[in-house]
Amino acid sequence: MGSKSAYLVALMERMAGQAWNFYLNLVASFFLALIFFILQGFPESLEWLWVVPGFLAWGPFEYATHRWFFHSPRSPSHKGHGLHHRRPLDLLAVPFFFSSVVGVVLYQLLVLLIPGRPLSLFLSGMALGYFYYGLIHHTLHHSTLVQRLFSHLYNHHELHHRFPRFNFGVSTTYLDRFLGTQVTEETRPDLSVSVKR
Ligand SMILES: [Zn+2]
Numbered sequence: 001m002g003s004k005s006a007y008l009v010a011l012m013e014r015m016a017g018q019a020w021n022f023y024l025n026l027v028a029s030f031f032l033a034l035i036f037f038i039l040q041g042f043p044e045s046l047e048w049l050w051v052v053p054g055f056l057a058w059g060p061f062e063y064a065t066h067r068w069f070f071h072s073p074r075s076p077s078h079k080g081h082g083l084h085h086r087r088p089l090d091l092l093a094v095p096f097f098f099s100s101v102v103g104v105v106l107y108q109l110l111v112l113l114i115p116g117r118p119l120s121l122f123l124s125g126m127a128l129g130y131f132y133y134g135l136i137h138h139t140l141h142h143s144t145l146v147q148r149l150f151s152h153l154y155n156h157h158e159l160h161h162r163f164p165r166f167n168f169g170v171s172t173t174y175l176d177r178f179l180g181t182q183v184t185e186e187t188r189p190d191l192s193v194s195v196k197r
Pocket residue numbers: 084088137141157161
């Protein structure tokens with residue numbers, strides 16, 4: 001059992017480092033948003049507005065998974081995420097089917113509270129948030145145009161790479177502000193780092 005799960009983790013780690021998995025993960029998150037959108041039939045009248053709170057819920061979900069899952073030493077993603085911190089230009093992503101598994105689990109949990117149709121639209125918004133996160137995170141590292149256009153996000157995330165205990169929000173910055181984990185050029189802890197760079 002122990003060796004089997006170790007083998008599975010090794011397999012997932014190997015998959016996480018493949019470029020095809022990175023692109024497939026991006027495509028899968030877009031299709032997940034689309035599938036949830038039409039899962040219970042095409043939304044009628046203003047029902048589609050459930051997508052909006054779902055999209056907004058992505059920010060707290062992203063912050064929580066980044067802070068308490070990717071940065072937790074006990075998490076199976078800790079090593080892979082550490083690799084992204086050291087080599088931010090490498091194409092790394094969780095295995096492409098993870099978002100669908102999380103989507104199904106969230107559906108099963110939340111359907112006890114929210115009726116199916118609004119819930120699938122809400123989850124469509126969350127999946128859209130994940131797609132947006134995938135795009136913005138990738139381009140913040142690779143595109144100077146995006147770095148200029150979204151300079152507040154670029155500076156925020158660039159500081160996270162240097163000071164991993166701060167700035168856990170990637171597509172947003174407000175949660176770090178509210179939860180006391182924000183660092184800026186003015187408040188960063190180690191000024192000597194910038195002098196050497
Ligand atoms: Zn990054």
